[in-house]
């Protein structure tokens with residue numbers, strides 16, 4: 001038996017005590033990065049995924065659309081809404097490279113601090129909306145993923161800045177401001193694409209509920225046997241993501257012959273990756289699509305960094321209901337989903353495993 005940062009690698013998985021190994025890994029408080037730092041040459045069993053789809057194989061001719069937001073408005077509306085309908089994913093070119101690089105470097109710097117510094121922030125119950133941990137669903141998923149994350153609830157109530165790790169504090173606050181501007185622009189385009197006013201989604205408070213996750217995917221000794229992030233859809237309205245140049249994000253794409261393949265979302269310098277979440281699929285009554293995606297475990301020497309902001313409605317409460325937008329429902333196009341409160345929606349999400357597609361199915365009529 002060999003020990004990697006407190007995680008036992010058993011010769012025989014038959015007598016492997018998974019619960020104890022998870023606890024030991026979690027209590028080390030240094031994440032997957034800690035295992036990497038220990039020089040591990042094999043994958044600890046808690047990270048081993050029994051069945052993995054092939055790592056790649058997308059036809060090289062297929063790629064997620066990239067949209068230039070400086071195009072004339074009607075063109076931008078047409079392209080963004082077509083991409084949200086046909087792909088559920090697209091990239092937008094925003095030309096704010098210095099801010100992108102600065103933010104990614106700050107997140108990298110947090111995760112690469114000495115173990116004793118970053119472990120002080122490690123927690124599974126976010127204090128004041130900020131936490132650092134590995135695998136938000138560590139104790140619920142059947143196999144862990146090769147990834148650590150800082151999570152920040154940015155809205156409707158922003159965190160006390162003092163709770164954000166100093167090494168990335170200023171950068172993440174500036175990034176949130178930038179992302180809100182991008183989110184407003186995109187929600188405007190997608191609202192217009194539904195035939196509504198540009199202010200529809202923003203008026204429904206969809207810019208207000210924001211969770212930012214700053215992922216770090218260390219190089220992996222056996223990338224074929226695990227994932228960086230298991231396949232899932234995002235529950236919220238819209239996700240805005242910035243990634244570094246390493247790559248590994250893939251979306252599940254249905255070919256003309258009905259077969260699914262994984263398509264790489266190639267890093268494009270200065271581009272943001274945008275995707276439709278389950279709630280926008282429901283609100284748009286299936287006009288826009290929430291698509292499954294995953295991240296491969298990094299086979300490169302370099303760790304991968306990405307930062308995703310999930311936009312959700314900030315208006316909650318037991319008398320505020322979400323469901324297909326009334327303007328999109330008619331006798332010809334009946335509602336495909338029932339209405340629900342955000343409490344019910346998020347409760348359903350947290351009950352399931354992150355890797356399931358059950359949220360949209362759960363509310364289907």
Ligand SMILES: O=C(O)CCC(=O)C(=O)O
Nearest residue numbers: 213215234249295306308
């Ligand atoms: O790291 C990425 O590229 C994807 C992250 C993601 O899908 C998520 O956090 O939901």
Ligand SMILES: [Fe+2]
Nearest residue numbers: 232233234293
């Ligand atoms: Fe996601």
